Amino acid sequence: MGNIFQPISAEIIKTIDETPNIRTFVLRPEQEVPFLAGQFIELTMPGYGEAPFTPSSSHFKRDIIEMTIMKVGRATGALFDFKVGDTVGIRGPYGARYPLEKFEGRDIYIVGGGVGLAPLRALFLALTHEIDKYGRIFLRYGARTPDDIVYKYLIPEWEKMKKVDIDLSVDVRDERWMKKVGVVTCLMDEIPCDEAKSIAVVCGPPIMMKFVTMKLLEAGFKGEHIYLSMETNMSCGLGHCGHCKLGPYFTCKDGPVLTWDQVKDIPDPFV
Amino acid sequence: MSIQFLAQSSQSEWIESLSRDATLFFPALTKDQVHWQCLDPATPGKDDDAPWALGHIRAAEPVKSFFFTPREKVAEMPGKLEPAAPGKRVLFGAKACDIVALRVHRKMYLEQEFKDEFYRGRRENTLIIVADCPVPEDSCFCNLVHGRPYATDDDRDEGDVALSVVEGGWLLEPLSDAGDKLVALARTTPATEAQLAAREASRQTAAKRLAETNPKQFAPDTPARIWKRVQDDAFWSRHAADCVECYGCLMACPTCYCFLLYDKAKDQGMERTKVWDACYIAAYARVGGGANPRAEFVKRFYNRFFCKFSHFPTWQKMPACSGCGRCYKVCMGKIDIRKVLAEV
Structure with a gap:
């Protein structure tokens, strides 16, 4: 093992504007970064800092990594000025992967909000790549407005996949929107799978995660079957620096995906 | 190797041999505080004014400063930064509480999935001589966190030699294999029963003082x-x-x-x-x-x-x-x- 703080170089080979403030960066790292769905990468914006992001591409695709990123702070603000051909840095992968072997034979109920669909896409692609291993895949996704939906151009293709069931909602509709209106929990009044046996996977803003988790528990999902992407200040990615401590966990090492059973005793885990 | 006695008259010779191929740091008494100081063989006499403080409590600076430095460049782009080859060092006169602290850092930086090569390089190139702490202060409470005011064989993971000040010289107890080699450089004689008894008495006095200062252990739960x-x-x-x-x-x-x-x-x-x-x-x-x-x-x-x-x-x-x-x-x-x- 060499210097664990040193990133490798990655070239931005394409960018896709998903929404006015969310962009997908397609990167070609100088060497393979063998991540598995659920793990994250530390992305260096040279000169501006480093921040953790979960890849949104399939882990079966090794030569490139896609990351869908929302512009929220200093480093991500700077990243949006990077162009195709520019170089960024990558460290990782870090954290725990989704335990896909525990998902086999079960229905998977995925709930995403906003840019939270990005890490869930990596999971979705991993599941659909080997769809025969799993039950049905339900994807419930909510965004603020139709314009804020990420992967708009991919969702119609996903809807055609076998064993996949997708439903979308927006908080505020426009004149073209024909689907549901409301926060993502409005898609959860009827959950078409066996809650006691199914797996739920949730990623989105903390407040959305909180209410989705409550709804899932109410519906009968077991705490050990609810996988949540916890948002903490993951800094080093190595489990060394202490910043991401969430109760007894270093989320960069033990997470960022933790089950409800793991976090339920932590006061306000969704801050 | 058994516990050895190093007479006062041979101490300089041993220190000189220790500092020949390594940078040696020692606890120096400055005003009323102990601070780590570098023994610089190139400028003899430089440190004469700073008396060695082996019989005092730990230095004011945390021992981690030697390994996990307050500020350090760890990466760069473009290019790749690798940890520089560290020089050899001897910490002469750390305390048992310093050893406990290093154990915590070993668990964090060297025993997790990812190893910090900056830390490892410095730690593996540093030998540590642990001096007894004969007069713990009222602020000390190593006895409440399963510690002692002296190093024993259990501390060989981080300490190399246990040193006790006795009448006329030092008792040296090698803890690690590297400690054996360090002690072998000294012109020593096997410790006598009386010297060992004196060491034990001094250690028990220190432990008693800690127990008097901190009589009640933290609750196990x-x-x-x-x-x-x-x-x-x-x-x-x-x-x-x-x-x-x-x-x-x-x-x-x-x-x-x-x-x-x-x-x-x-x-x-x-x-x-x-x-x-x-x-x-x-x-x-x-x-x-x-x-x-x-x-x-x-x-x-x-x-x-x-x-x-x-x-x-x-x-x-x-x-x-x-x-x-x-x-x-x-x-x-x-x-x-x-x-x-x-x-x-």
């Missing part, structure tokens, strides 16, 4: 008690009332392992620096979007106790505290861990 009080802001606020948020306790703490990585632009790329960090700092846990799970100081105050005395003991079977008392010594509000934990 302290980790659980702390966790139970996770939402008891009134309790933590009461103990935090005198804190001025100077972070001195965390900077002086030899077991605190937190750090911050920050990048700055350099030429066409970046330079990454690793600096000590402190969980009392308001922005410590803040995420990119601005949310902060520990925005209130009371939550950060709790986090320190939770980290050291609840999470780490549950996870690593030892508290992340060496009982060195530096936190109390530097604290302007005189917040005493012992008092907080006694009431938790």
